[in-house]
Amino acid sequence: MTKLCDVNQAAKEKLLPQVNDKSGIGVHYLDAFLKPMNTTLADGTRVSCKRKGLKITLTAGTKKGEGLQEAAHAAGVELKITDAEIFIAG
Numbered sequence: 578m579t580k581l582c583d584v585n586q587a588a589k590e591k592l593l594p595q596v597n598d599k600s601g602i603g604v605h606y607l608d609a610f611l612k613p614m615n616t617t618l619a620d621g622t623r624v625s626c627k628r629k630g631l632k633i634t635l636t637a638g639t640k641k642g643e644g645l646q647e648a649a650h651a652a653g654v655e656l657k658i659t660d661a662e663i664f665i666a667g
Contacts, residue, residue, distance in 0.1 A: 578657060578664040581624060582613035586661075604628070614663060624665065637665065 588609035607628055614626035614635075622638045626645075634641060635648030635656075642651025649656040654667030 578655070578666040579618055579620075581618070581656075581663045581665040582616055584658070584661055584663060585609050585613050607633075618665070637667070 588606050591605040591609050592603055611626045611628055611633070614624060617623050623636070624638075625636045626648075627634050632643060633645050633648060634643055635645065635652055637649075637652045637654045640652035640654070642648030644651075646656060649665075649667075652667075654665055657664040657666075
């Protein structure tokens with residue numbers, strides 16, 4: 578597995594009830610969590626993870642999927658998320 582990024586520890590500060598983001602579902606937390614996943618791997622593969630409403634889209638190279646783990650599976654990659662890091666394989 579290749580390290581994709583570090584988990585944004587500051588994202589936890591955006592969770593309810595600390596922040597009233599008016600969504601009631603923590604979209605500010607989700608945005609902060611997903612942002613570090615937008616990167617280019619050492620082999621040149623571009624990875625991006627975006628949110629539109631409640632829909633999450635993961636793109637790895639030319640492959641794309643929706644959800645997070647579901648998106649990884651649809652994109653033909655595997656994600657492993659620990660407390661500190663996010664890894665990708667495939």
